[in-house]
Amino acid sequence: MRVLVAIGSNLGDRASHLHSAVDELNRRAGKVCQTSSLYTTKPQYVTDQPQFLNAVLELETKLSPNELLLCFKDIEVDVGRTPSGIRYGPRILDVDILFYGTEIYQAQTSVGPLHIPHLLIHERDFVLRPLLDIAPDFIHPKLNKTIRQLYSELKSNIKTPPVPVLNLGANKHWVLGKKTYVMGIINATPDSFSADGKEHLLNPNVAVVQALDMIAAGVDIIDIGGESSRPGADPVSLQDELARVLPIIKGIRAKSSFPISIDTTKSLVAKAAIEAGANIVNDISAGKFDPSMIKTVAALRVPYIMMHMRGTPATMTTLKNYSNVVDEVINELILAKADAMAQGIPTWNIIVDPGIGFAKDKDLNLLLLRQVNTLTQRCAPCPVLIGASRKKFLGTICNKSNPKDRTFGTAATCSAAVCGGATIVRVHDVAEMVDVVKVSDAIWRD
Known part of the structure; x- marks a missing residue:
């Protein structure tokens, strides 16, 4: 199954955490086929926190949606994420299922509710902009719009768009x-x-x-x-x-x-x-x-x-x-x-x-x-x-x-x-x- 996944970090060596996520996804979940560029993004929802480094990737997997969610949560913990008590607050690593093929799915799991497609894709520039790199013409199965269309609709409301960067190590980067x-x-x-x-x-x-x-x-x-x-x-x-x-x-x-x-x-x-x-x-x-x-x-x-x-x-x-x-x-x-x-x-x-x-x-x-x-x-x-x-x-x-x-x-x-x-x-x-x-x-x- 082709799965589109979002990864992000705003604590510690952010790029290193995203690399660790890719390595662990390859080891535990399937095969990472392609990735987007890296983007620095302003935090949403809770704005008093450091900037994020975000990317999306395409994963080929044999795991079910529920198995994949549990796998992602384990990876977050193993890379170093600990509960902050703040919803949408700072985190070492975030790994989210965006799309699981073209399926529409929801379930209550042992780690919380699972909604596929992710419920907030259409309002998240830090997800839509990197998605443009690898799946611009993918059609959202519920909204019936392409990623390109969704980002175009959101773009006029974005004060600080995601910025593509080249990482040079230890949170040093070039703006592209x-x-x-x-x-x-x-x-x-x-x-x-x-x-x-x-x-x-x-x-x-x-x-x-x-x-x-x-x-x-x-x-x-x-x-x-x-x-x-x-x-x-x-x-x-x-x-x-x-x-x-x-x-x-x-x-x-x-x-x-x-x-x-x-x-x-x-x-x-x-x-x-x-x-x-x-x-x-x-x-x-x-x-x-x-x-x-x-x-x-x-x-x-x-x-x-x-x-x-x-x-x-x-x-x-x-x-x-x-x-x-x-x-x-x-x-x-x-x-x-x-x-x-x-x-x-x-x-x-x-x-x-x-x-x-x-x-x-x-x-x-x-x-x-x-x-x-x-x-x-x-x-x-x-x-x-x-x-x-x-x-x-x-x-x-x-x-x-x-x-x-x-x-x-x-x-x-x-x-x-x-x-x-x-x-x-x-x-x-x-x-x-x-x-x-x-x-x-x-x-x-x-």
């Missing part, structure tokens, strides 16, 4: 849709195409200083990589990659709690980096290079950037044949996203990247940049990252052979990304691109 985030690149490689990583290998403190300079310039996250992905790059051993990136992550963490992402295709590097203080895993292979990567990221409960590419850095330049590059990249990203969800990464932790410059030539890159809006719409609700900084096709267009001379070309791609609704741009020239993004946001997002 309000601004474009700038990711600053720090390479710790001797063979990066942008030729900017050799000094970091000799002295990690140089990279730490560069990161602090980026933070002062207005960057939103630092992306640290220890293996080049340029065409023809040689593979790097696990030990060498760890030795390159961990001192930089630890050095930044000693001075700042600023968000960090680890650019790696290796699950053991991802795990060590997160344990050292990184917040996000950025994987150009979307899990293809390491069969343990997706399960590892799922267990780490961190956001995962999944990039589109074909082949490897050694072979990708021979794999540029597409009948429709935009459709094919989107479809392959959607398949990769489905695989990640099947292996335990919730939708709210998935970010997609079309892989500008990876198994794509100049014209293919330009086609993708022209249609970032198509990518963001079809991959929704997942945020989109665009990484075109200093890429070879910009040098071809601008006649700039030195990657460091491609700043203005990069600026144009960042502006195109913002216009298309991308959430993150990944760049080398942070100070310049922060200004480009600010102005682009003012034009297209304000």
